[in-house]
Amino acid sequence: MDVIVLAGGFATRMGPITQDIPKQLLPLGNQTIIDYVLKSIESLNPTQTFISTNSKFVNHLEDFIKNYNGPLSLELIEEQALDESEKKGALSSIGDIIVNKKPKGPLFVAGGDNVSNFDLSKMVRHYESNQNDTLALYDVKDYSLAKLYGIVTLDGCKITNLKEKPSTPSSTLASTALWLLSSSGQQSLLNYLDLGVEKDSMGAFMSYHCKHEHVDGIVYNNSWFDIGSPESYQAAKEWANSEDTLI
Template sequence: MEAVVLAGGYATRMWPITRHRPKMFLPLGEETVIDGVFADLEADDRIDEVYVSTNERFADEFEAYLADSAFEKPQVSVEDTTAESEKFGVVGALAQLIDREDVDDDLLVIAGDNLLSFDVAEFVDFFVDAGTPTLAAYDVGSRERAKSYGLVELDGTEVVDFQEKPDDPNSTLVSIACYAFPRDTLPSFDTYLSNDNNPDEPGWFVQWLQSRQSVNAFTFDGAWYDIGTADAYLDAVAHALDGDTLVADDATVEDSELGENVHVMSGAEVVDASLSNTVVFDDARIADSTLERSVVDEAATVEDLDLRETLLGQHSRLVGN
């Protein structure tokens, strides 16, 4: 079996903190967003190759990250894009990767910005038993939230209806970005695209496939975070920290109150400040300020301010009166 980790997006909804880094490298406690996926794929002996599908802009960063990591399976596979406007769409990028890497095996596809509460091996077990295209499905518990995903209707484990981003969801069970395809279905990517179907969201492809053959769903409980916005990222940080604080050994924290889910990274300085649900990157400085649900990027400065739900980019400086 081969696997593709989707990491080709530019995360424009999270700028400026993702303007110069892939969001998959944002910290979640002691790890990064993508580490959990890599670890699961590394541990499963059924998976021989892992392709990290990314763009030209971030390819060197992924190469460097993997070279410094303990992961042996992942290898970078580069899409020919350097900006959001040039993207092929997820389905288009997958079709190109299948051709570029000469993939001819069962294929696992998983988004690198997923924080999952199940072991990927469980999903692969289910796929092997089902013998059909398979998706992972999760109850988001909100019809409003369900509008942003592919809605799944099941008979047992079989998908009997799939609607991509419906305006009026009739349930809250949605497909997440975790799929598996038997090798004999891989030519369907080209067939789908050759008929001018939507090349972007993989849900459109799954909806098209489900109308033509049996598709099954692996459902799970627990937590799932689709880290596509700052709110979702901070929620994932809270899940990873579980109410604790994490302060690097060489960070400075003086006369400050650190509330729940605060991560202060290497070389950062926090003086006379109050922080909660906030991530402070390397070498940032916060003084005489209160921050809640915020991210302060590398070498940025905040002084004499109260901030909530703020993203401050690298080397930025915000100073109150």
């Protein structure tokens, strides 16, 4: 299994704190955001972990990798983009790695701003039992909050519907940027890109994918933060400074 960590965004919604540093290197407790992401990946025991970033922040991530002393084998992939207008999009970044690096076995995709204390090996065990693409779900437990996320409907473990930011959510189960894709799931993503779609909406692809393929969801009730705003970053910092942390 190989892993892709997506760190190619410019985090414009975060304000000035990400003007000169990638969001993934912002402090979180006594670590950084990406330290938490990589720590959660360790249980997957991947062969290779690709970190996708942009030209503006590539030197920052190169320095991080040089100083990384964890168990993962890290390889930095640079997307040729210096600002938001040049960005190819998260889905294109995944697609380029699939085509150029030819990941071994199933592929785990992790948003570089999705911080959690999930046991991600549960997704692998589930996948190994049925070979279905698998998506990590988080129960936000609040229908008003559910309007902010991609919300799924389950039939057993199978995702029967995924709708982005619904006005009337069918559940409180939010999709995360934590995916496990089979070889056919990787090909589905490449096929989707060939349709000429918007290439930065991971939720739009997963909604499409769930309609055309069997995708399962694993529900987690631990802690999860999609760090995309100063408010969500503050909530993650408060969590990281508590005892309910991963590192």
